[in-house]
Amino acid sequence: xxxxxxxxxxxxxxxxxxxxxxxxxxxxxxxxxxxxxxxxxxxxxxxxxxxxxxxxxxxxxxxxxxxxxxxxxxxxxxxxxxxxxxxxxxxxxxxxxxxxxxxxxxxxxxxx
Amino acid sequence: xxxxxxxxxxxxxxxxxxxxxxxxxxxxxxxxxxxxxxxxxxxxxxxxxxxxxxxxxxxxxxxxxxxxxxxxxxxxxxxxxxxxxxxxxxxxxxxxxxxxxxxxxxxxxxx
Numbered sequence: 001x002x003x004x005x006x007x008x009x010x011x012x013x014x015x016x017x018x019x020x021x022x023x024x025x026x027x028x029x030x031x032x033x034x035x036x037x038x039x040x041x042x043x044x045x046x047x048x049x050x051x052x053x054x055x056x057x058x059x060x061x062x063x064x065x066x067x068x069x070x071x072x073x074x075x076x077x078x079x080x081x082x083x084x085x086x087x088x089x090x091x092x093x094x095x096x097x098x099x100x101x102x103x104x105x106x107x108x109x110x111x112x
Numbered sequence: 113x114x115x116x117x118x119x120x121x122x123x124x125x126x127x128x129x130x131x132x133x134x135x136x137x138x139x140x141x142x143x144x145x146x147x148x149x150x151x152x153x154x155x156x157x158x159x160x161x162x163x164x165x166x167x168x169x170x171x172x173x174x175x176x177x178x179x180x181x182x183x184x185x186x187x188x189x190x191x192x193x194x195x196x197x198x199x200x201x202x203x204x205x206x207x208x209x210x211x212x213x214x215x216x217x218x219x220x221x222x223x
Contacts, residue, residue, distance in 0.1 A: 100158040103157065105155055
């Protein structure tokens with residue numbers, strides 16, 4: 001199993017550009033999550049999904065959108081990138097509602 | 113959400129035990145205590161979790177106080193690879209697993 005994979009590993013965006021961060025898992029997990037981690041800080045939850053077709057906001061959803069059309073994929077969309085979105089983004093998944101979360105390697109995004 | 117308090121940093125020597133404390137005085141009766149760690153330039157990884165009883169696994173042990181207001185993660189024999197930021201997180205038994213990460217404890221292991 002590859003576990004949780006994320007692409008790209010690094011990206012530089014200009015202010016106002018948009019992009020999609022990809023996340024996929026091959027563990028047939030129902031739950032998937034997107035977090036961001038600013039330098040020296042802990043992770044903050046952006047959005048999560050409890051199954052295909054169902055998503056909900058986390059602590060810091062503004063400026064982001066998500067969709068979950070399949071069990072495996074949970075892309076995160078940034079519209080109109082801003083410098084405040086410079087961060088490392090982690091995707092995670094879990095089997096059920098209280099289970100251990102498995103994290104991907106992260107995407108380092110810089111907005112200039 | 114109930115909060116946790118951890119020391120910002122700790123230091124230990126290789127092959128010695130490490131005890132990482134966590135205070136969670138406002139824990140509710142249904143909150144699980146989770147520990148994750150984050151190695152440099154990687155995503156967090158699960159270490160251990162428990163509810164009321166002490167727990168052991170191949171990575172570590174979790175000692176939970178009788179009143180559940182504090183817990184201690186024990187690494188029995190630290191290696192250089194254990195150098196990481198360790199997060200103590202409370203999560204409700206019911207509802208989506210929304211992990212709230214604080215700043216954690218940065219553990220340094222000296223050779």
